[in-house]
Amino acid sequence: MLAGKRILLIVGGGIAAFKSLDLIRRLRERGATVVPVLTNAAEEFVTPLSTSALAGQKVYRDLFDLTDEAEMGHIELSRAADLVVVAPATADLMGKMAAGLANDLASTLLMATDKRVLIAPAMNVRMWEHPATQRNLATLQGDGILVVGPDVGDMACGEHGPGRMSEPLAIVDAVEAALADGPLKGKHVLVTSGPTHEPIDPVRYIANRSSGAQGTAIARSLAALGADVTFVTGPADVAPPAGVKVVKIQTAREMKEAVDAALPADAAVFAAAVADWRVANASGSKMKKDGSGKAPALEFAENPDILAAVSQMKKGRPKLVVGFAAETDDVEANATAKRARKGCDWIVANDVSPETGIMGGSENAVTIISDEGAESWPRLTKDQVAAKIAAKIAEALS
Structure with a gap:
């Protein structure tokens, strides 16, 4: 279903970032092209080399990289995709999206895109349940942002509850639903x-x-x-x-x-x-x-x-x-x-x-x-x- 589709994947910082590597593999198995963007925090958990190797694409990292701006500016990068996926979507990224902030490559791409955006939240249970996060979630959903997860389960910090990023196959299902081109397209x-x-x-x-x-x-x-x-x-x-x-x-x-x-x-x-x-x-x-x-x-x-x-x-x-x-x-x-x-x-x-x-x-x-x-x-x-x-x-x- 994803053959010929181009996914702009923004990887946020958090232990769930390791799942983004499997997500890249699963999306490519279904024929999608995956263009990865790493936040600074994401590079603490996954490397540009491993991400690029799995995606078969260059990894984008810096808003002010003049070469990238000459070859593919952030406006074009944000709009060349069929869908923008944020996985994991951290509390920080969700807050930036809800507030309309754009001070790095990831947040600027999210502000500049004219395509649908799907987020897969991942964070500590207390952060997920915090009123600020829930306000941001409501704002994003009101703006038409698609959401998959989070799941309930054990977390790396030792706590249990909602906040685990959805599994890669569940995110792939959400991507396919978001890009479905059937008789109800546009309805x-x-x-x-x-x-x-x-x-x-x-x-x-x-x-x-x-x-x-x-x-x-x-x-x-x-x-x-x-x-x-x-x-x-x-x-x-x-x-x-x-x-x-x-x-x-x-x-x-x-x-x-x-x-x-x-x-x-x-x-x-x-x-x-x-x-x-x-x-x-x-x-x-x-x-x-x-x-x-x-x-x-x-x-x-x-x-x-x-x-x-x-x-x-x-x-x-x-x-x-x-x-x-x-x-x-x-x-x-x-x-x-x-x-x-x-x-x-x-x-x-x-x-x-x-x-x-x-x-x-x-x-x-x-x-x-x-x-x-x-x-x-x-x-x-x-x-x-x-x-x-x-x-x-x-x-x-x-």
Whole structure:
């Protein structure tokens, strides 16, 4: 898939830089040309000689190298690539990118490029969780920067948690998704996924058993067909797909805000299992037993109906709006009624009765309800269902 593609690889400083050497090898195995750029800090972990030998290309290091400026200036270098990849993306590099700083070759290339940028963050868990890093991450994602990882695991410093750079093959998958040239190339598709958590108090919440697996698979399949995917996800059991813009939320109201911010879109797929109700009188402190044996009285308020709101937009409505109906009885009839009530184009209906094992499982059996009637598919893996839905969306948008 990467044959003929040119990747500008910026290697940041950190112990994860050693993985960049394997990443170069993996990208070249798939036919890509890799042009490496080393920061000063990266040279403390990998050498220009080893990087150049694996890439088969000259390594770029210094913004003020007059020879390089004469032969290939930093503007041309940043724009000759099909994709710019930063791996590892350190806290320092992410901060420079978010602030728009350009005081070395790497940061200047990132400011000067007109191509998509994919970062693979890597840092200590405390650095990753620091509010400044999370603010920078949100800024970068808002700017359209693609993110893969980080993973959770043991670190060289001896700590454990999120902050490990994704493995080279996972980064390659993200690169392929970012460069996918399929029938959805140039199309923006919004996908919601996972459950929402509606707080009762700071330690308890209302939720459902959705794993987020089907929505995640759909986003991944759409990206594989070349779509620019915005993926709004609740606290799912599965990791977000690579090569998409990820927006993480907790509540239905947060999801509504994220969806509004992501529009306009060519298509919207609402696969999330959004809670219909929230606790209106949620407590700011943990509710405790008072010895009376009486349960606390919870008051409920209706959550925003995201699917109906987007389906019934007067201006800027996506060309295709797809909803989901998880039913336990009268699946087709209930899904048909839901489609009419919400105003969406399709409803993907499935039977989530406990005996089916679909809710939280690896397989699904769906029926697509549309103007053309009901189209039932056999039981398939969720990845297979996602691929069929993505292909159907591509056909509808063509």
